Amino acid sequence: MKIIEIPFTPDRRVRLTGYIQEPSKEMKTAAKKPAVLVFPGGAYMFLSDREAEPIALAYAAEGFQTFVLYYSIGEFAHGFQPLAEAEKALKMIRDNSDEWYVYPDKIAVCGFSAGGHLACALGLMGKERPNTMVLCYPAIDFGKVESGHVDKDYIIRNLLGKENYTQEEVDKLSLHLQVKSDAPPAFIWHTFDDDVVEVTHTTKLAMALAEKHIPFEYHLFQEGKHGMSLAKHHTASGRSFNVDPIAAKWFEMSVDWLYRRFGYPAVDE
Numbered sequence: 001m002k003i004i005e006i007p008f009t010p011d012r013r014v015r016l017t018g019y020i021q022e023p024s025k026e027m028k029t030a031a032k033k034p035a036v037l038v039f040p041g042g043a044y045m046f047l048s049d050r051e052a053e054p055i056a057l058a059y060a061a062e063g064f065q066t067f068v069l070y071y072s073i074g075e076f077a078h079g080f081q082p083l084a085e086a087e088k089a090l091k092m093i094r095d096n097s098d099e100w101y102v103y104p105d106k107i108a109v110c111g112f113s114a115g116g117h118l119a120c121a122l123g124l125m126g127k128e129r130p131n132t133m134v135l136c137y138p139a140i141d142f143g144k145v146e147s148g149h150v151d152k153d154y155i156i157r158n159l160l161g162k163e164n165y166t167q168e169e170v171d172k173l174s175l176h177l178q179v180k181s182d183a184p185p186a187f188i189w190h191t192f193d194d195d196v197v198e199v200t201h202t203t204k205l206a207m208a209l210a211e212k213h214i215p216f217e218y219h220l221f222q223e224g225k226h227g228m229s230l231a232k233h234h235t236a237s238g239r240s241f242n243v244d245p246i247a248a249k250w251f252e253m254s255v256d257w258l259y260r261r262f263g264y265p266a267v268d269e
Helices: 025-030 053-061 081-095 114-125 153-160 167-173 200-211 249-262
Strands: 002-007 015-020 033-039 065-070 102-112 132-136 186-191 216-221
Touching (some): 015 053, 015 081, 033 053, 033 114, 053 102, 065 081, 081 114, 102 114, 153 167, 186 200, 186 249
Parallel strands (some): 033 102, 102 132, 186 216
Antiparallel strands (some): 002 015, 015 065
8 A cells, every 4th residue: 555645735734645555466356446535523623533544544445545635624724725625635536546546436525523514515515526425423504593603603613714604604504405416425324312413414414315316325323422433442532432333334334335336346257
C-alpha cells in the first residue's frame, strides 16, 4: 500500500490522505478498485481520529481504494467551505483515477455525524457528486429558527459564520429538504439511543429519499450512543459505550451494499 498526502492549504490543515493499493499479478481482476472517500465527524469544530484512518483502513481491507479528507473546521468552515473542499477532493480522485487505480464511476463517500452531513451535502448539492453515500449517524435536520437560533446552532454558526441567521439559510443546510430526483443511492445507519443527533434526522432523510424514489438501505439499531465509529474496541477510545457487537454489523452491511451497487471483482464461473 502506498500512502499519499495532498495538502489543500500550506499548513496542511486541509489535506487529502490516500491509501492506494497497487496492482498485483495475483489479483488481476482487482487492479482497479472502487473508492471510498471518508469524512470524519466532529460538529465542524474538530475532526475525530476514530472516524478517519480506521475507517479508511477497514474499507481498504475489503478491496477499496480509500481516502480521508481533513476539511476546514471552526472559523475556517464559514461559508460552508468544507463542501468546496469535498468537491475538490472528489474531483481530484476522479482526475487521478488511472494513477490511483480507481473506477471513476464507482466512488462512495462515507461520513460520520457532521462528516455525514458533509457527505450528504456533497451527494445532494455538490458540483461534483459521488456515486453513492454511506451516512453514519449524520446530522441532517436543523429545524425551525426561533430568535435567530436553532437546536445544535453551533454547527450552523460554524458553517454560516454568524450568530443570527434566517430560516431560509437554515433550510439550505437541512438536507432532507434538499433531496431531488438526481440524488445518489444511500446507505444510512443510526441508533435509537443517540442523544446527540436524534433519530428523526435519519428518519426524515429516509422519507425524503423514498418520496423521490431514490434507492436506499436504512439500518436503525436500538442501542448505541453517538459517535461509535466502527463500534469495536480499537476505535472505542477506551469507552465501553463505543463498543457494541450488534451496531458493529453496520460496516459489513455497508460493504455488501457497496458491492451490490458497484459489482464485485470478476471471478471464474
